[in-house]
Amino acid sequence: MSLPIPKPRFEAPSYQTSQTQSRRKRVARAIVAVDLVILLAPPVHWLFAKGGNTSSLWYFLAANALVTLSLFALWLTARTDGDEKE
Amino acid sequence: MNMLIGYGAIVLFTALVVYVMSRGKRGDSTMSEYATGGRSFNSWFGTMSFLNTWLAGTVFIAFAGLTASGGVLGMYSLSYSLLSVVLMFFLGTPVNKWGRTHDLRTQADLLGLRYNSRSVRVIAAIIGVLASVPWVVLGMQSLGLVFSTLSFGQVSPYLAVVLGVLFIAARQVWTVRLGTRGLIISDMVQGLFAYGVGFLVILGLLTWLFTNGHGFGNIAPALLELPGPGSPAGPLYLFSLIFTGMMGAWCWPDLFVRMFSVRTPRTVQKSAVQAAPILFLFSAALTTMCLLASSVPGVSAAPDTVWFIMAGVGGTGLVAVAGVCVVAATMGNIGANLQAVGTQVVNDVIGVRNQHRVESSKGAKIAVAAITLVSAAAALLTANQVSGLIVIAFVSYQAVCQLAPTLLLGIFWRRGTALAANAAMVSGILVAAVLELMYPSPLSIPWLGGLTSGVAGLIVNLAVYVAVSIVKPAPAAEQERVDRLFDDLKKREPAALDNQPA
Numbered sequence: 001m002s003l004p005i006p007k008p009r010f011e012a013p014s015y016q017t018s019q020t021q022s023r024r025k026r027v028a029r030a031i032v033a034v035d036l037v038i039l040l041a042p043p044v045h046w047l048f049a050k051g052g053n054t055s056s057l058w059y060f061l062a063a064n065a066l067v068t069l070s071l072f073a074l075w076l077t078a079r080t081d082g083d084e085k086e
Numbered sequence: 087m088n089m090l091i092g093y094g095a096i097v098l099f100t101a102l103v104v105y106v107m108s109r110g111k112r113g114d115s116t117m118s119e120y121a122t123g124g125r126s127f128n129s130w131f132g133t134m135s136f137l138n139t140w141l142a143g144t145v146f147i148a149f150a151g152l153t154a155s156g157g158v159l160g161m162y163s164l165s166y167s168l169l170s171v172v173l174m175f176f177l178g179t180p181v182n183k184w185g186r187t188h189d190l191r192t193q194a195d196l197l198g199l200r201y202n203s204r205s206v207r208v209i210a211a212i213i214g215v216l217a218s219v220p221w222v223v224l225g226m227q228s229l230g231l232v233f234s235t236l237s238f239g240q241v242s243p244y245l246a247v248v249l250g251v252l253f254i255a256a257r258q259v260w261t262v263r264l265g266t267r268g269l270i271i272s273d274m275v276q277g278l279f280a281y282g283v284g285f286l287v288i289l290g291l292l293t294w295l296f297t298n299g300h301g302f303g304n305i306a307p308a309l310l311e312l313p314g315p316g317s318p319a320g321p322l323y324l325f326s327l328i329f330t331g332m333m334g335a336w337c338w339p340d341l342f343v344r345m346f347s348v349r350t351p352r353t354v355q356k357s358a359v360q361a362a363p364i365l366f367l368f369s370a371a372l373t374t375m376c377l378l379a380s381s382v383p384g385v386s387a388a389p390d391t392v393w394f395i396m397a398g399v400g401g402t403g404l405v406a407v408a409g410v411c412v413v414a415a416t417m418g419n420i421g422a423n424l425q426a427v428g429t430q431v432v433n434d435v436i437g438v439r440n441q442h443r444v445e446s447s448k449g450a451k452i453a454v455a456a457i458t459l460v461s462a463a464a465a466l467l468t469a470n471q472v473s474g475l476i477v478i479a480f481v482s483y484q485a486v487c488q489l490a491p492t493l494l495l496g497i498f499w500r501r502g503t504a505l506a507a508n509a510a511m512v513s514g515i516l517v518a519a520v521l522e523l524m525y526p527s528p529l530s531i532p533w534l535g536g537l538t539s540g541v542a543g544l545i546v547n548l549a550v551y552v553a554v555s556i557v558k559p560a561p562a563a564e565q566e567r568v569d570r571l572f573d574d575l576k577k578r579e580p581a582a583l584d585n586q587p588a
Contacts (some may be wrong), residue, residue, distance in 0.1 A: 035172055039165045042325045049314025054302050056312050060161040064366055067168045071362040074175055078355060
């Protein structure tokens with residue numbers, strides 16, 4: 001029984017990079033989808049539609065804080081996307 | 087004496103801005119240099135130029151007033167602003183890279199390249215110009231409130247508008263001379279004052295409000311309501327406001343060209359990441375302060391003056407600082423608007439009509455000066471008819487966001503065609519304009535669940551764009567050209583670009 005032929009060294013990183021990039025793109029899309037849902041989806045707005053308490057104010061503050069943090073996550077997903085450094 | 091302090095603060099700040107701008111002067115004699123500042127700025131300049139273009143002086147006046155009188159709904163501007171920053175993150179690569187590779191100077195220039203169409207380019211340019219001018223005029227007039235307040239009763243409201251218009255028009259001398267490079271350098275000074283010093287003022291006012299019986303428990307319950315099912319505005323009203331703001335953001339020519347001015351696509355992304363927390367902290371603090379201030383005596387009677395009423399608790403000096411914050415934010419927005427509009431007229435309307443690529447900056451300088459004079463004249467002539475102008479400005483906002491499908495799908499989707507873009511823009515604007523005139527106030531359309539005219543137009547616009555692109559696809563040669571454009575985005579640029587001086 002012979003051992004499997006190892007892949008050439010130059011192929012493995014390229015395959016891994018491609019896999020990593022595609023995973024990062026999926027993560028970036030998921031982050032944008034979450035951002036859109038929490039700030040744009042009407043049912044989310046309706047949860048806080050009733051007045052009388054400050055939940056609507058806290059909704060805006062918390063949701064927008066999350067979207068702000070998501071920009072940092074997007075930055076990390078794009079870090080090795082192959083573009084030049086600043 | 088109070089008036090001297092108020093007006094003196096404006097003069098001193100303006101002198102500082104002009105000094106810093108003039109120090110950064112370089113010979114921007116070519117059109118590309120004039121329009122893009124040499125594509126040489128780093129991410130901090132990118133961040134501040136985005137903020138100073140986006141957060142106009144009206145955030146301290148009209149938007150602050152909306153929150154003080156309309157309540158928590160006023161926070162919708164924070165939501166659409168941050169979604170616009172998310173969009174900026176993804177637009178960075180195609181816009182900046184195509185801009186550098188193909189020497190693009192304006193938004194319409196990019197559309198002309200993407201669709202290989204003169205008509206798309208000209209229509210987009212005309213929409214951008216026509217939509218921007220009413221906002222420039224309103225921005226000039228809004229300084230009237232600053233000059234009126236800082237005169238401490240010495241100057242009549244009409245004379246204050248005249249002074250404000252003349253002041254901001256005179257300030258454009260340096261915009262005309264120094265172009266985008268001067269604008270971006272001045273954005274840094276203006277932005278640091280408007281949102282840096284402004285933020286410190288807001289923190290002080292929040293502390294005053296909390297310690298003087300104006301906490302969260304003192305906000306009227308009605309001000310904490312959002313439109314939902316069964317509300318007069320309709321259940322989709324808030325969605326419409328945020329969606330229109332987000333889609334419309336990058337349709338403004340002045341904001342869009344900021345992505346051409348920085349070094350690399352990565353710089354645009356970094357600018358967006360840096361802008362987000364500044365935008366969030368500043369806008370969240372300002373809107374929260376305005377909401378709490380709704381219980382302060384006098385605010386409900388004149389909500390647009392909430393910023394100055396609150397600054398009044400700190401005396402003349404704080405009112406002067408508050409006034410300079412408004413001036414600083416207004417300078418950035420008006421300068422950017424005039425520069426982008428003037429450049430677009432020359433580059434994408436006159437240049438296309440004469441069928442030659444404009445290479446000298448002289449024409450753009452003349453156009454910026456001419457549009458400044460026309461806008462100033464319009465601002466003076468309509469100083470007593472602001473409400474009519476506001477209607478035109480609202481219509482123009484609904485119109486400019488009709489560029490969004492053509493712009494965004496053109497950048498992210500290969501199959502969109504010139505025919506689809508033209509048909510979509512025209513149909514979207516017609517639908518939005520008709521509905522806007524039919525339902526001018528409170529902007530929502532009852533039988534559409536509270537959708538605004540802009541969103542209704544966008545739905546038609548998008549449907550037309552996709553349908554025409556699919557039914558009548560581009561010829562094979564054109565599709566190959568577009569594919570090459572998109573494929574070029576995957577290539578790395580030379581590393582030499584990374585080390586260019588600012």
